Amino acid sequence: MRALLMPVSVALALATLTVPSCVEVDVTMDHQTLVVDWRDEIIYQIMVDRFEDGDPSNNYNVDVRREASYHGGDWQGIIDRLDYIESLGVTTLWISPVVKNVEEDAGFASYHGYWTQDFLAVNPHFGDLSKLQELVREAHARNIKVILDVVTNHIGQLFYYDINRNGQPDIVFFGGGGPGHGSQNPDQASDLRRASEWDPEYDRRGVQGFTALGENGPAPIEWVEMPEINRTPPNPPEFRDPRWYNRKGRVTVWETPNSASIACFAQEQCDWSDACLQDGQCDFYCDQGANICKPSFDYVREQEIKGDFPGGLKDLDTSRPDVTNKLIEVFQYWVKVADFDGFRIDTLKHQEHEFFEAFAPALRRYAKSLGKKNFFMFGEAFDGNDELLGSYTQREGVDSVFYFSYKYRVFGNVFGSGAPCDKQPWEDVASCAPKQAQIMFEERNADLNGGPRYSATPKTDGPTDAQGNPLVPQQLLVTFLDNHDVPRFLYQYPDLGRLRSALAHQLTMDGIPCIYYGTEQNFAGGPDPSNREDMWSTGFAQDGETFKFVQRLTRLRQSIAPLRRGDMHFVWASEHVNDESDAGILAYERRYDGQVALVVLNTHGEKASATHFDNTAMVTSFPAGTTVTDAFDGQSTFTVGANGTLDVEVPPLGVRILVAQ
Numbered sequence: 001m002r003a004l005l006m007p008v009s010v011a012l013a014l015a016t017l018t019v020p021s022c023v024e025v026d027v028t029m030d031h032q033t034l035v036v037d038w039r040d041e042i043i044y045q046i047m048v049d050r051f052e053d054g055d056p057s058n059n060y061n062v063d064v065r066r067e068a069s070y071h072g073g074d075w076q077g078i079i080d081r082l083d084y085i086e087s088l089g090v091t092t093l094w095i096s097p098v099v100k101n102v103e104e105d106a107g108f109a110s111y112h113g114y115w116t117q118d119f120l121a122v123n124p125h126f127g128d129l130s131k132l133q134e135l136v137r138e139a140h141a142r143n144i145k146v147i148l149d150v151v152t153n154h155i156g157q158l159f160y161y162d163i164n165r166n167g168q169p170d171i172v173f174f175g176g177g178g179p180g181h182g183s184q185n186p187d188q189a190s191d192l193r194r195a196s197e198w199d200p201e202y203d204r205r206g207v208q209g210f211t212a213l214g215e216n217g218p219a220p221i222e223w224v225e226m227p228e229i230n231r232t233p234p235n236p237p238e239f240r241d242p243r244w245y246n247r248k249g250r251v252t253v254w255e256t257p258n259s260a261s262i263a264c265f266a267q268e269q270c271d272w273s274d275a276c277l278q279d280g281q282c283d284f285y286c287d288q289g290a291n292i293c294k295p296s297f298d299y300v301r302e303q304e305i306k307g308d309f310p311g312g313l314k315d316l317d318t319s320r321p322d323v324t325n326k327l328i329e330v331f332q333y334w335v336k337v338a339d340f341d342g343f344r345i346d347t348l349k350h351q352e353h354e355f356f357e358a359f360a361p362a363l364r365r366y367a368k369s370l371g372k373k374n375f376f377m378f379g380e381a382f383d384g385n386d387e388l389l390g391s392y393t394q395r396e397g398v399d400s401v402f403y404f405s406y407k408y409r410v411f412g413n414v415f416g417s418g419a420p421c422d423k424q425p426w427e428d429v430a431s432c433a434p435k436q437a438q439i440m441f442e443e444r445n446a447d448l449n450g451g452p453r454y455s456a457t458p459k460t461d462g463p464t465d466a467q468g469n470p471l472v473p474q475q476l477l478v479t480f481l482d483n484h485d486v487p488r489f490l491y492q493y494p495d496l497g498r499l500r501s502a503l504a505h506q507l508t509m510d511g512i513p514c515i516y517y518g519t520e521q522n523f524a525g526g527p528d529p530s531n532r533e534d535m536w537s538t539g540f541a542q543d544g545e546t547f548k549f550v551q552r553l554t555r556l557r558q559s560i561a562p563l564r565r566g567d568m569h570f571v572w573a574s575e576h577v578n579d580e581s582d583a584g585i586l587a588y589e590r591r592y593d594g595q596v597a598l599v600v601l602n603t604h605g606e607k608a609s610a611t612h613f614d615n616t617a618m619v620t621s622f623p624a625g626t627t628v629t630d631a632f633d634g635q636s637t638f639t640v641g642a643n644g645t646l647d648v649e650v651p652p653l654g655v656r657i658l659v660a661q
Contacts, residue, residue: 029339031339031367031370032372033373034341037463037466038376038463039475039510039511039564041145042090042513043090043094044085044094044514044515044517045094045480045483045484045516046094046517047484048073048074048077048126049071049073049096049111049112049125049126050111050517050532050533050534050535051073051078052073052077052081052535053071053073053536054075055074055077058127061125067529067532068109070125074125074127075131076131076135077536078095079134081540082139082144084542086142086144087551088515088550088551088554089550089551089558090554091143091558092146093139094147094148094149095148095149096112096113097114097149098126099113099118099121100122101156102230102231103229104229110123110156114151115155115156117230118234119234119330120236120330133338133339137339140339146338146339146340147341147343147376148334148342148343149344149346150343150344150346152351153313153315153346154308154309154350155313156234156314157198157311157314158224158314159222159223159224160198160224161197161207161219162197162219162220162222163195163207163219164197165216169198169222169224171194172194173193173194198312199311200249200250201249201252204302206219206246206248207219207249218247238322239326243317244316244323245315245316245317246317248307248308249307250307250309251304251350252303252307253300283295284299305350309350318351319352328358328363331343331363332363339372342375343378345379345380345398346379348380348381349382349388353391353394353395356397357397360377360396361460361461363375363377364460365461373464374463376399376476377398377399379400379401379402380401380402381401382402383405384404384407384409386443389401389402389404390444390454390473393454394451394455395455395457399462399463399476401454401478402483403477406477407479410436410505412492413431415502415603416502417493418584418604419432419433419576419578419603420578421433421577429577430575432577433574433575434585434586435574437570437586441570445474452474454477455474456473456474457472458471458472463476475511476511476512478512479506479509479511479512480515481502481515481516482516482518483516484516484528486531487526487527487530488518488525488526489502491524491525491526495605498653499519500546501601501603503519503546503549503553504549504601505586507557508557508590508597508657509599510566510590513557517535520546520550520551521547556657560595560631561592561595562590562591562595562596563590563597563599565592566591566592566596566597567592569590569591570586570588571589571620572585572587572600573587573588574586574609577604582611582612583604583607584602584607585601585650586602586603587599587600587618596660597631597657597658598658601654602652605652607652608649608651609650609652610649611647611648611650619643619644619646620645624640624641624644625640626661627639628646629658629659629661631657631659632655636656646658
C-alpha cells in the first residue's frame with residue numbers, strides 16, 4: 001500500500017485554525033462569490049470513485065469486479081470530464097466526501113467516503129490536496145460551483161466496546177441455543193443471545209459491560225491500531241476523547257421489533273392506556289391491528305440522535321460545545337483550503353437541531369469573511385416525514401434539505417406508478433393522481449404548530465437572490481429522483497418515458513434540482529451498492545435520448561427565468577388516473593418579473609390527455625387572445641381563449657412549456 005499521507009506544496013498559516021504539524025497546506029485559493037441565486041443552479045451529484053479514473057497512479061486496493069471495492073475514480077477524472085458535465089447543462093457539482101477514511105470494514109471499502117478517520121487529511125485514493133484544489137479551480141473557471149459532502153454526525157468504526165473486558169473485539173454469545181431440532185429435552189432453554197462489540201444494539205444507559213455473572217457497568221471503549229487498513233485513532237487528536245461520543249450502541253428502531261419480547265418488556269413498565277401514550281412515557285405502543293409493538297416517535301428520535309449509525313459508525317456527542325466547536329473548526333478549514341461553495345450535510349436527522357443552529361451560522365459567517373457570500377448548506381434527513389425534514393430549516397439551521405417526502409409521494413407515486421393507476425385495491429388510488437403535487441405544495445407552505453413546515457424566515461448571512469434579497473428554505477428545497485442511498489428510479493419504475501416525465505417536472509418546478517450522475521445515461525441500479533455504477537462504462541456518450549432530453553431541459557431552465565426563479569401556481573392538477581379526459585394532467589405557472597411560463601405535463605402512460613374535464617377548461621393568467629408557443633418542442637402554438645382559458649392536449653408522458661410570443 002502506498003503511504004497514506006501525501007505532502008502538498010506551500011505551507012501557509014491558517015488564521016485561527018489549528019492544523020496538525022504533519023499537514024502542509026497550500027491556501028492560495030481565490031475565494032469569491034460565484035452564485036448569483038441558488039435557484040439558478042442545477043446540481044450534479046458525483047460519487048468520485050465511480051465517475052472517472054483519471055490517474056492510475058493512485059489505484060491501490062482497486063477491484064472493479066466487486067461492487068463493494070474501490071474502483072479507481074478520482075479528482076483528476078472529474079477534471080478530465082468537465083466538458084461532459086458542462087455540455088449536460090448542470091451548473092454545480094456535489095462531490096462525495098474528500099477526507100481520509102478507514103480503508104475497509106467487513107469486506108466493504110470506504111470508496112463512498114463516509115467513514116472518517118482524519119478530518120483534516122484527504123483520501124489518497126482520489127489525489128492529494130493540490131489536485132482537489134485544481135478540481136475546484138478548473139470548475140470555477142467554467143462557472144461551475146462545487147459543493148462538498150461532509151459528515152458531522154459520526155466517525156468510522158475506529159473503536160469497539162469491550163463488553164466482556166478481555167481487551168479484544170469479539171462477538172459475544174450467551175446461552176447454549178437450546179436442544180437440537182426434534183429433541184424432547186425439557187431442561188434446556190432456547191435463549192441464545194449475541195452481542196457484537198463492534199456494533200452492539202442500543203442501550204439508553206450507554207453500552208454496558210457484562211459477563212455470564214451479570215452486568216458490571218459501562219463498557220470501556222478501545223481504540224484499535226490496524227494501520228494496514230487505516231483503522232487507527234482519529235485525527236485531530238481531540239476526537240480520541242471517549243467523552244466526545246454518546247456510546248449507546250447501534251440504532252435498532254428501523255428494524256421490525258420482536259413483538260413478543262418487546263411487549264413483555266414494555267408491559268412491565270407501561271400502562272397501555274391513551275394517557276400513557278399522550279404523556280410520552282412509553283417507548284413502545286401496541287398496534288393491535290398489526291399485532292406488533294411499535295416504537296414511539298420520541299423513542300425513535302432518541303435513538304436516531306444518540307445511537308451509532310448501523311455498521312459501527314460511532315456517534316459524536318454534538319450536544320457538547322467542545323465537539324461542536326471542533327467540528328466548526330475542521331470544516332472551516334475545508335472552506336479555506338479548497339474554496340467550496342457549499343456543503344451537503346450527511347445524516348442530518350441523526351443530530352440535534354441545536355447543533356446546526358450553532359454550526360450553520362458559524363460556517364456562513366466564516367465563508368463571508370473570506371469573501372464568499374451565498375454559502376449554501378443543505379442536509380440529508382433520510383425520511384418522508386415533512387414535519388421532521390422542515391424542522392431542520394427553522395431558525396438559524398440549515399438553508400435547505402433534500403426533499404425526500406416529494407421524492408416518495410410525487411416522483412414515486414405520481415410519476416413512477418402514475419396513471420393509469422396500478423395501485424392494489426386496498427391502496428389509495430388518489431395517491432398516484434397529479435393532485436398530490438398540489439397537495440404537497442400547499443402542505444409545505446401551510447402553518448403547522450404556529451409556523452410553516454419549512455422555514456419562511458431567512459438566515460443571517462444566508463443565501464440571497466440577484467438583488468441581495470434573502471431567500472428562505474421554502475424556496476430552496478433540493479429535489480431529486482435518484483441518489484446514492486435509494487434505488488434508481490428506473491430500478492423501481494423501469495419505464496424510460498416515466499423517467500423523462502419525472503425529469504421534466506423536476507427541471508421545471510421550484511426549488512433546486514439535483515441530478516445523480518448516470519441518470520442521464522439510464523442507469524437502473526438497485527439498492528446500495530448497486531446504485532453506484534461506474535460512469536466510464538457509458539463512454540460519456542452525449543447522443544442518448546435521455547441525455548439530450550435533460551440537456552434540452554437544462555438549457556430551457558437557464559434561458560427562461562421563471563423556470564428558475566418564478567413563484568409556483570397550480571392551474572390544473574387532475575384527480576383522475578384512468579380514462580377521463582384530463583387523467584394524468586399536471587399544469588402550473590411559474591411567474592417572475594412580469595414573465596410567465598406555463599408547464600403542462602401528462603403523467604398518463606397510455607393516452608393523450610387535455611386540460612379540460614366536464615365542460616370546464618384550464619384558466620391561466622395569460623390575457624385572452626395571447627398566442628403561446630411550446631418552447632419544448634419549439635413549434636406548437638395555441639391561442640388563449642376568453643377569461644384566460646387554455647385547452648391543450650399533451651401526449652402520453654409528454655411535456656409542454658408554454659410562453660407568450
